[in-house]
Amino acid sequence: MAIIEFNDFKWHYYETEEHDLTGVDLKINKGEFVGLVGPTGSGKTALCYSVMGVIPHLSQGRVLGGSVVVDGLDTQEHSIGDLSRSVGIILQSPLSQLTGAGLTIEEEVAFGLENNGVPRSEMIDQIKHVLKRVGLYELRKRSPFEVSGGQQQKIAIASVLALEPKILILDEPTGYLDPGGTEAVFSLVKKLNNQGKTIIMVTHKLEYLARYADRIIIFNKGNVVRDGKPQEVLSDVHLFKANNLTPLPVTRLGHALKLKRKWKGDLPITVKDAVRGLK
Amino acid sequence: MIEFKNVYFTYPIGVKALFDIDLKLSKGERVGLIGQNGSGKTTLMKLCNGLLKPTKGMVLIDNKDTMSQTIAQLSKRVGYVFQNPDDQVFSSTIKDEVAFGPRNLGFSKREINRLVKDSLQQVGLWRRAKAHPYDVGYNRRKLITIASILAMNTDVVILDEPTTGQDPMGKRVVKDIVRGLSKDKTFIVASHDIDFIAETCDRVIVLNEGRVVLDDETRKVFSKKTFLDKLGLTPPMITRVCQQVKKLPNDLLTIEDVLEHV
Numbered sequence: 432m433a434i435i436e437f438n439d440f441k442w443h444y445y446e447t448e449e450h451d452l453t454g455v456d457l458k459i460n461k462g463e464f465v466g467l468v469g470p471t472g473s474g475k476t477a478l479c480y481s482v483m484g485v486i487p488h489l490s491q492g493r494v495l496g497g498s499v500v501v502d503g504l505d506t507q508e509h510s511i512g513d514l515s516r517s518v519g520i521i522l523q524s525p526l527s528q529l530t531g532a533g534l535t536i537e538e539e540v541a542f543g544l545e546n547n548g549v550p551r552s553e554m555i556d557q558i559k560h561v562l563k564r565v566g567l568y569e570l571r572k573r574s575p576f577e578v579s580g581g582q583q584q585k586i587a588i589a590s591v592l593a594l595e596p597k598i599l600i601l602d603e604p605t606g607y608l609d610p611g612g613t614e615a616v617f618s619l620v621k622k623l624n625n626q627g628k629t630i631i632m633v634t635h636k637l638e639y640l641a642r643y644a645d646r647i648i649i650f651n652k653g654n655v656v657r658d659g660k661p662q663e664v665l666s667d668v669h670l671f672k673a674n675n676l677t678p679l680p681v682t683r684l685g686h687a688l689k690l691k692r693k694w695k696g697d698l699p700i701t702v703k704d705a706v707r708g709l710k
Numbered sequence: 711m712i713e714f715k716n717v718y719f720t721y722p723i724g725v726k727a728l729f730d731i732d733l734k735l736s737k738g739e740r741v742g743l744i745g746q747n748g749s750g751k752t753t754l755m756k757l758c759n760g761l762l763k764p765t766k767g768m769v770l771i772d773n774k775d776t777m778s779q780t781i782a783q784l785s786k787r788v789g790y791v792f793q794n795p796d797d798q799v800f801s802s803t804i805k806d807e808v809a810f811g812p813r814n815l816g817f818s819k820r821e822i823n824r825l826v827k828d829s830l831q832q833v834g835l836w837r838r839a840k841a842h843p844y845d846v847g848y849n850r851r852k853l854i855t856i857a858s859i860l861a862m863n864t865d866v867v868i869l870d871e872p873t874t875g876q877d878p879m880g881k882r883v884v885k886d887i888v889r890g891l892s893k894d895k896t897f898i899v900a901s902h903d904i905d906f907i908a909e910t911c912d913r914v915i916v917l918n919e920g921r922v923v924l925d926d927e928t929r930k931v932f933s934k935k936t937f938l939d940k941l942g943l944t945p946p947m948i949t950r951v952c953q954q955v956k957k958l959p960n961d962l963l964t965i966e967d968v969l970e971h972v
Contacts, residue, residue: 581747
């Protein structure tokens, strides 16, 4: 069942470098883990904003046609507040997301719940639950500003999770993280996905998408260019080149070997595939 | 060119960031700093241009102690691009932002115009020169900050996480800039983008909890998979593949390297 539905949605920005949306048709099912890939300015952010309702309610521009329906709500008829019960977003830098309103991690996570008027007793349970889920319960009394970048990103995720959205949008959430932190965020997101959350992950880190996503959308010039399984999409070197993107190093290696007739079958998208092929 | 002698650094709030650093960086070297978040990469780089002064020990730039020099003096020699462009950008046009450095260094008007044009062309933003820096996206703003350091034509260029958030095109731009730096310029970069380090640096320094734990040729550093694993670090994807295929050496970095062996 589709939880997000774009029906020939057209959006025109008045003044920005981000591309207009040029008639997007897209269905995302409940429980899918979608990787969204595209060059800077391709409209990926516009697509995410359209799911949250920032488009059309806050962004400078106008709808030229079509509709977006999220969890049964038409985004043009419902407010961002209504939609925020279904959709949560996590941004590139946790520092731009943490409010600083709380002295402890626990209080930081409470911020969104307080704003939603959740009763205190319920809030305490809820905070405990989400902090355990992201693995931060032991650190709950620490300041959000004295833990590592990876842990800060987990705080941001916990704050959003506390509001119990069905859909999580993550916009380049691991940009500033080391490999350990990146792996931790991806595996946490996968765990949430296994528990039924629908995930849209915007990232240039294809190596992780190859392992974690079950669907990849290549986005460019304000529309979907390709939509399919990771193996099929990520191994298409011509598609990548045509959209100013670079395939994974292992895929490029496989392609180079194929040109020399030294590679048979599908091009690799993981280290494992490449090792198997080279043996 | 740059020398650390027994350097310790502790932040005023008490956080101990670096311990006993002894390093020599020569003219023309391309040096990559890797390590987990909080391992001391940024602190080490800020000591190179006097943004920070050591708590103990000495940092020498061309045999002169940074303690006895002002940031203004040091910035003629060492250009530093912050991790977050929003910590750096303040002018109302891209052109002014990039002209700020060379203007303060006392270049002639003609020279300033040439430097600004050259460096904005290098990052592909010359045709947006009159735009406000905040009218372009975050990733392009990062390129503006790189251009403004290039325009100062310093002997040392330091970049903190230059490819974060950049799409493949943006990465290529940054890579070409580094590769295009003249041979006599020293280049230092801190990054989690291991492929970028592998493609641009000839020496890699590994930091862990404020100490240098490994310092060697790029190839040799990435061949030590088990050691890096323990620190939560990863060799480039191609290197990892080769390390699991018996007939291939464990220090190959690029696709070209592999093609020579297959």
